[in-house]
Amino acid sequence: MTDDYEHYEAVVVGAGPGGAAAAATLARNDIETLVLERGTDAGSKNVSGGLVYAEESSPYTIDDLFPDFREEATDRAVSEHYIHNVAGRSVKTFDLHDLHHHDTEWADAVLRRKMDSWLARRVHEMTRETGGGLLTEVRVNGLLREGGEIVxxxxxxxxxxRADVIIGADGVNSELARDAGLMDWEEPEEWFQGVKAVVDMPEGAIEERFGVDEGEGVAHLFSGDLFEGARGGGFLYTNDQSLSVGTVFHLDSIAEERHEPQELLDNLLTHPLLADWVGDEYTELEYSAKLVPDSKKVAHPSPHRDRLLLVGDAAGQMQAQGPIIKGMNHAVTAGALAAEAFVDAKSRGDTDKAGQHYESKLETEGVMDKLRPTRYATLGKLGELGPVDSLSDALVDSPVGRLGVGLLGDSLERLYNSPFLVGMLPDTKLGYVTLPTVIAEELGEPVAGExxxxxxxxxxxxxxxxxxxxxGNPHIELRDNSFTASGTAVTAxxxxxxxxxxxxxxxxxxxxxxxxxxxxxxxxxxxxxxxxCAVVADTDWTHPRGGKGVEYKQG
Amino acid sequence: MVEIDPTELEIAELGPKITDVDDADELREMLAREEDGEDRAPVTTLIEDRIETVEGDDGEADPESVDLSELTVADIANMVRDIDDIDVLEDLLEREKAGEDRKTAKSQIESRMESVEGSDDEDGDGPEYVPPEEKHPDLDHPTADKQWVEGTQDGDYRDMWVYCETQHGELIDVSREMLGKGRELMDDYNDQYDESEDLVAVLIGDDVADLAEEVIAFGADKVLYHEDDRLDRFRHNPYTEIMTHMARAGGQLAPEGYEDVDWKAYDEPRYTVFPATNNGRDLSALVQGELDSGLASDCSGLYIENAMISNPAKTGVPGDSKEFERILHMKRPDFSGFEYSTILCIDKPFRDFHPQGASVIPGSFEVPEPDDEREGEVVEHDMDLDDEWFAVDVVDYDTLDSGVDLTGHDVVVAMGRGIGRSPTEGIELGLELVEAFDDAAFGLSRGVITSSYSFDGHVEQYIGEDRQIGESGQVVEPDVYIAAGISGAIQHKVGMDESDTIIAVNTDPDADIRDFSDYYIQGDLFEVLPRLTRAVEEGDLAAAVAGASDD
Structure with missing residues (x-):
């Protein structure tokens, strides 16, 4: 008898920023809310590059929802932002000040174990008041249906x-989104793959090496020829006592060219440009990896079905457009909007309408336009068509193109700082590799460090x-073990x-x-x-049971 | 006319709607309709409940004038709860006696009078004992004929008894764990309460006397053992009889002829601890049942302290808290595993709950270091075992395949993914080397077990998780560990790096294993292993290895 199942008004799956924002907003509105987290602690399964933004234009920011968030859960406030165009030892650096500060209230470096576990404690306190709470080490493995309806x-x-609303905030590999048929793992070009090393820093080293005050931080991005032609780039963010150094590439680029992601990360870590920052004593605290949805392609325009509302990575809501890399803030906004949508629907007496309300809120609050800019849909995609791309690629690399780059000089910096242009960049070698390399060759200065x-x-x-x-319970099974079907996973x-x-x-x-x-x-x-491997190999892919599998200490 | 016709609604729809109906007559009509229609039991119950609620609201009955015969006993119980005037209560009692004269109704009124006036007993003896058969004449009392169902009262209890389970004549680990924990508990107990009570180990079996010394070394002050050839395997009937007999000897319930024993002078043990193994769970439930006490099964934590209890069933006095001393707190995971419950087993008026008994999940406590110098008293228990207790006989048994034990050998030969070029041949070479030693075991790295290598039938039996060495497999520390074609990742290292001498064979001079090997032979295992095998057979392995090693 399904009537015997426990019932909550709302069940939130996943205690990352999206789930936390949803749960907090639900609890504020006295909705009985249960939060389920598969990790042994919130944050133990989470990885991010490491910058969380608060946007001025956003209806919700994480510190609105969680007072003291910045004091308790984040590391350094990032005030400087640079991109380095690299060709061999030659480097041309642009200051991304304007792009960074455009629509930005603040941006802090974070480590997810610290951040998410702090959020989870607040969420538990808040949801407990409603008759719910947060349970860790519980893995939601699918949707409960009655008569074909998700309940x-x-x-x-x-x-x-059972629940009147289910907030699916279970991350990029959301099993709920796949169970509901809203997302898949089919196309490598719809995903990025990021790998990251958290590097220990001696006390005082960040202030000294980066020229910042205590509590202040820097963000550096890297593109050019240091990643063997793979489409993507690198980043370095300063935490309180460590650096987050990572690389993010289009997964199809990694897959097709058989790149080894850990080696591309090492290319960055060992580049002379980083010598002075990383120092001589290299202590890697943690190596981690995650998939990142490319919201331009997969942000679901209608991320709900029946009582299920998807938020954050689960719905593909991760904005990565050139140097703009924003995910957590969109997850927070979406989580709060999903909660709001349920509250509205409930007060109008029809909780089944929550999904529709959520969808229209994503539109009217401008979230969807950030995630899937219309200018990319028209212009950017054009640039990805083969002939156009190779033409512009060849053009930039030609003497004429090089002349253009040389003449433009530092006004290129202005172009990089335009959120409008950046949102239009096609996902081709041109933007990631050729142009930065040519810029570095034509305009750059050699770096000296060893x-x-x-x-x-x-x-x-x-x-x-x-x-x-x-x-005895492997969570992934190979459906086809032939090298043709699944061999890409060996390198990717x-x-x-x-x-x-x-x-x-x-x-x-x-x-x-x-x-x-x-x-x-x-x-x-x-x-x-x-x-x-869910994308590049032929597998039956699930997460491990609650509490099992990898446990990130940094994240 | 009714607004809601229950026959047209599902119960789920009716539930919320019916709360809007406040008119009892209307509800009665709804009830009649339902009864004429489908007459669904949950629906009629729902409506009846609502009628009761609605009518209950209809003004409180005035206790001074109400006609008691119209009230149910439950109504009376509710009514008297609000009356503080003893005269009104006395009047009510008189009227009930004159009228229906219901025993239950009278007791409700009387108990309220008692609460209002305080207890009649000036000397504070507490409540008066009423045997359950009299107190609840309406119930059958299936345990009434159980010999000791009243168990002990105001008994004298001492010591902590630990049932030490054995297998094949050896103590199992959980027995050692319980002795260690018991020792710790009783040392603290004796300190805290200024007592000198003992930790008593109970051994039952066909050949257990020899274990007495070991049990003492692990912490027991006293060992009680019973040996009989017929006790070679656990059978719950005789085992229960023996342990119960031991527990009662020398006390108020002592069996005939055992009223005075020189090894025990109290009624029953204060605490009993059993292992939560298959047999231990069986025995613990039976023994505690026979002794008319309770049992907290599958515990993972134990401690002794006083407990403030307000439950009147335990204190005998409603409203007052009372401190119970020396209570064994038994912590156990609840069903979901998210929370723990702490179980207390506490005496109540006229019935003692002793021994306070627990069964303990194996692995919950540390195995203590044995102290071979410890001294203790060893008592052989003696009683006649009734043949009938052995009516059930074990005619056949099977030993479950416990897999391969790689520990306790002089040498372990382990193979890694270096065999990939020709997996079957690689395994054969490893097995030949194993054969050459007097006492060697054959292990594998995880990389081989999780590979897709196809092995020929004759070596396939050697490929399995039960041979895995490392973090998720077995941990070995032989005199000599030979790692062939193993790179030595940390997960493998933790399974073998306590070995005395480690010999690594690997083609890759940068393999991690070189860092923690005593001898490193750079070479292809397909060439090196046959040479090692020959050297072992000729008795000069050491020379061969020293000659070939780069390190």
């Missing part, structure tokens, strides 16, 4: 739970992570590599039926749950 969630650890950093090998990076292995998976036996995906030759077959084998022990 609740099913979990690994507890009985199904970088002595030796980043850890992949086996040590894995060895330093904390795992609670669910022995951030904890696997060619000729490395300690990773998730290993390529192997086995003799069968008299012939030799090229296959891959999978061991989920080192898995960091990023979701890359």
């Amino acid at each position: 609740g969630v099913t979990c690994d650890e507890v009985d199904p739970i 970088n002595t950093v030796e980043p850890p090998e992949l086996d040590d990076r894995i060895g330093d992570l904390t795992y609670d292995i669910d022995e 998976c951030p904890v696997s590599a060619k000729d490395f036996g300690g990773g998730c995906y290993r390529d192997e030759y086995v003799t069968a039926n008299g012939g030799e077959e090229h296959v891959v084998s999978l061991d989920t022990q080192p898995c960091v749950e990023c979701g890359t």
Whole structure:
């Protein structure tokens, strides 16, 4: 009897910023709210590049919803923002001051374990008042349906739970979004993959090396020829006592060209430009990875079905347009709007309308236009068509193009600072690689530093992570182990590599039926749950059970 | 005319609507309709409840004039709760006696009078004992004929008894864990209450006397054991009889002939602790039941302290809290595992709940370091075992396959993904090397077990998780560990780096394993292992390794 299932007015799946914003807004409106988090602690499953923004134009910011957020949960306030165009040792730096400050109330560097676990404690206090609360180590594994309608969630650890609204804030690999048929894992070009190293800094080093005051921080972006032609770039953010150094690439670029993401990260870490910042003593606190949805392509225009409302990465709400990388703030806005939509629907006596209200709020509050700019839809996509792209690629690289770059000189900096132009950039080599390289070659100055950093090998990076292995219950299964179907994962998976036996995906030759077959084998022990192989290999992909799998300490 | 016709509605729809109806007559009409129609039980109950609520609101009955015969006992109970005037209550009692004279109604009024006036007992003896058969004549009392159902009263209890389960003549780990925890608890207990009570270990089996010394080394002050050939396997009937017999000897419920024993002079143990194993759960429930006490099963934490209790069933006096001393607090995970409950087993008036008993989840406590110098008293328990207790016999049993134990060998040969070029041959070479030693075991790295290598049938039996060495497999520390084709990731290292001598064979001079090997042989295991095997057979492994090693 389904009537016996426990019922809450609202169930929020996932205690990241989107889920926390939704839960807080629901609780403020006296909605009985249960929050379910699969990690052993909120934040233990979360990774982000590390900048959270508060936008002036946004109806909600995270510190509106959680007073003291900046004092308690964030690291340094980022006041300076640069992009470095790199060609070999030659570097041309642009100050992104205007772009950074456009529509920005503040931007802070964060580490997700610290941030999310702080949010979760506030959320628990608030939702407990409504008769709910936050439970960790519970993995929601699907949707509960009655007569084909979504009415609740099913979990690994507890009985199904019914709810009048389900906020799916379960992240980029949302199993709820896939169960509802709203998102898929089919096309590599719809995703970015990010990998990150959190690097320990001695006391006082950040102030000295970056020339900032205590509590103040810097953001640096990197593009050009240091990533072997992969489309994407790098970043470096200053935390209180550490640096977040990472790289983000279009997943199709990683997949097609068989790049090893950890090596591309190492290219950045060992570049002379970083020598003075990283210093001689390199201590990597944590290696991590995640998929990032490309909102231009996958931000769902109608992210709801029945009682399910998707927010944040689960709905593809991650804005990555050139140097603009914003995800958490949109998740917060969407979470609060979803909650608001349910409150409206309830007060109008028809909670089933929550999804529609949510959809129109995303439009009217301007969230959708940030995520899927119409100018990209018309102009940017044109640039991605093969002939146009290679033409402009060749043009920029031609003597004429180079002359143009040379003449434009520092006025290029102005162009980079235009949110309008940046939103229009096509996702091609032109913007990520060719143009920055040409800029660096034509305008750049050589950097002098000697970088002595030796980043850890992949086996040590894995060895330093904390795992609670669910022995005998691998959460990912290979549907097709032929190298043709799943071999891309050997290189694209951030904890696997060619000729490395300690990773998730290993390529192997086995003799069968008299012939030799090229296959891959999978061991989920080192898995960091990023979701890359769900896209590039043929798998049945789920998250581990509650509390199991990787546990990030930094995030 | 009714506004809501229940026969047209589902119960889920009716529920919220019916709360708007305040007219009892209208509700009665609805009830009649439903009864004429489908007559759904939940619907009639719902309507009847509503009628009751509505009528209940219809003015409070005046206790001084109300006709008691029109009230149910529950109504009377509710009414008297608000009356503080003893005269009114006395009047009510008289009228009930003159009228219906319902025993339950009278007791409700009387108990209220008692609360208002305070207890009649000037000397504060508390409530008067009424046997359950008299107190609740309307119930059958299936346990009335159980010999000791009243159990002990105001008994004398001492000591903590730990049932030490054995298997194949050895203590199992949880027995050691309980002894360690019990020792700690009783040391604190004796300090706190200025007592000198003992930790008593109970051993039952066919050959358990030899374990007495070990049990004392792990913390027992006294060992009570019972040996009999027929007790070779756990059978709950004789085991229960024996332990119950031990617990009662020398006390008020002592069996005939055991009224005075020189090893015990109290009624029953104060505390009993059992392992929450299959057999331990069985025994604990039976023994505690026989002793007419309670049991907190599957506990993961134990401590002893005083407890303030206000439950009148325990204190005998409503409204007052009373401090109960020396209470064993038994912490157990609840069903979901999210929360813990702490179970207390406390005496109540006229019935003692002793021993306070718990069963303990294996692994909850540390295995203590044995102290071989410890001394203790060993008592052989003696009683006749009735043949009938053995009516159920074990005719057959099977040992579950416990997998492969790689520990406790002189040598472990472990193979890694270096065998990838020809997996079957690689395993064969490893097995040949194992054979060459007198006492060697064969292990694998996780990388081999999770691979898609195809192995020929004759070596396939050696490929399985039960041979895995490392973080998620077995941890070994043999005299000699030979790692062939293993790179030595941290997950593997933690499973073997306590080995005395580590010999690594690997083609990659940068492999991590070189950093924590005593001997590193750079080479292809397909060439190196046959040479090692020959060297072992010829008895000069050490020379061969030293010669080949780069380190």
